Amino acid sequence: MSQLEIKDLHVAIGEKAIVKGLTLTIRSGEVHAIMGPNGTGKSTLSKAIAGHPDYTITSGDVLLDGKSILELEADERARAGLFLAFQYPSEIPGVSIANFLRAALQARLAEGEEIDATAYYKRLYAKMDMLKIDRKFTSRSVNDGFSGGEKKRCEILQMAMLEPKFSLMDETDSGLDIDALRIVAEGVNTLRGPNLGVLLITHYQRLLNYIVPDFVHVMYDGRIVKSGGKDLALELEAKGYDWVKKELAAATAA
């Protein structure tokens, strides 16, 4: 059982404060959804936790199983068990998915240890079959010329192979039509289980029809302003974000 604790986290890009005191704890097996209007700091939160160099953590802490990860480089955080599924995954021309994943797994081995190629391909193909991904996919360059749906499936495949303790999924639904969305959600549901904690960042409720969260949090102006169960997402869908804003304004005024 692992635990990812985000404690009163403040994040800035340059001088501009974006995340302004966010606290949240995720345990293995849980799926938390963070919803909120655009520009509220959702993506910043995920990139800061993953260790993007452009995001400065000005105060607060992020602990993985009780240990702060803030001093770690992005690659060290990944090897410690974090995974970021990107909203806009980078294209890496000339590097096949098979070689890319192999390098990522190799990075997790001790020096001098080599990946067993046969076992690697066996496992890769098993994961691809599980996620219903065509095997031809492995020889294509990472995200190079991929459709929106292919890029997101490629993220899910990487997640399946790297088996993180926690996955931060940034707007996984953006740019997907309903069929692609269903396929990607199915992939996440397949990987869901007692050893994985998920933080699902989304603007729209529709993703949550397919990936049903255990907890829903509403983020506004760099903070979580409301938390609840999966029904909160439906309430938000019905009433819109203005409802939260008004409630918040009323609370601040009082």
Next chain:
Amino acid sequence: MSASTLSSTPATVGAFTPEAFAAHLASLPPLPAWWLDRKRAAYERFASLPMPKRTDESWRFSNIATLTLDGFALPAPTASSHHAPIGIQKSAKLVFANNRLSTREPLAADLAARGVIVDSLQNALVRHGDLVREHLLAQPQRLGSAKFAALHEAFLADGAFVYVPKGVEVELPVGLFSYAAGANTAVFPHTLVVAAENSRVTVVEYFGSAEDHDAHFACGANDLYAGHGAQIVYVGKQDWSESTLSFQLNSTVVRRDARVQSLNLHLGARQARSESLSQLQAPGAFSEMLALTVAHDAQEFDQRTLQIHQAPNTKSDLLYKNALRDKAKTIFSGLIIVDPDAQQTDAYQSNRNLMLSDDAEANALPGLEIQANDVRCTHGATTSRIDREQEFYLQSRGIDRAAADELITFGFFEDVLNRLASDELHTALRNLIQSKFKK
């Protein structure tokens, strides 16, 4: 040539004095007189030509101060047995150590019976004098290193001679190895490939040092000649020690409907100058000129190329890719010349630089000189910094910076490596590049 030019200043000849040259001639076995005459003339040329100057256009951006020839010496013949296999199947193999043939694996009897020759230049000079005389160092030096070409000719002791007769196809590559051993050793590797009408051959050449820490002076050259309809694939792997000063002067002649594909991999040396001249002499000739460079620390790779279209309906395609790390420097200067009657020329020249460090320096000087009016010529150079988001993407998968650089470099090189038809060669090159990233 007057006697005064022979008593040149040490600055212009360094260790390669008239006495050293006389000792070199004395060390050779009996060789044809025409060749010894050419060597003497070459020595005079070498001694009289000035060292390159900073103001020479063909040396623009090059570090001239570090070209000194002082301190190097011709090695005593060595019994060095150093050899590192590159893991490919070969039809024949010649290994040279310090300018002498040290090991050979002969051709299969059936190829030899069909007239294929893979032999030392010394033997070929004696046994196949006319062929050697016609093609050995027979092309003009137009890229700036005439002095070093003359030095090469003067001190060339031995090298490889590959001849494939009309209509014969050699399936497996011919493997050639040149090693330098011992501190401050000077080596002069040479490879001459003559592919007669409608023949096919692949030659894979490796240049390396017996010890990583020794400095060498390597002054090599090759001549590739593709007769009508012939196909030559040449792969050169330059992996000298990183304190070596290296020159490699390559010449390719392509005749009617012939095709030459050359790929030069540059990894070693502290300063490496490579010059490649391709002459497309008859209709249907095609020259594909490829190069990959991984430059790190303070290495300098200086690449000068010339594609000359001398006949109509000829094609050349040049793609040089450099990956630069640390404080490394590369220079690419390429020129396409299209002669007045070379209509329907199709010429392409591209230099791409991937900067893996902010302190590295890539210089590019692409050029065209077109005298025909119905041609298609494109040239260009790009230099781009590794993308930060790409780097973060890789890191977010657990891959550290160094491994990320390696992976992105391979991605960058992939389209060049994919031009090789042989998977085995592709893998051998990948392994060699990988070993550089482990240094």
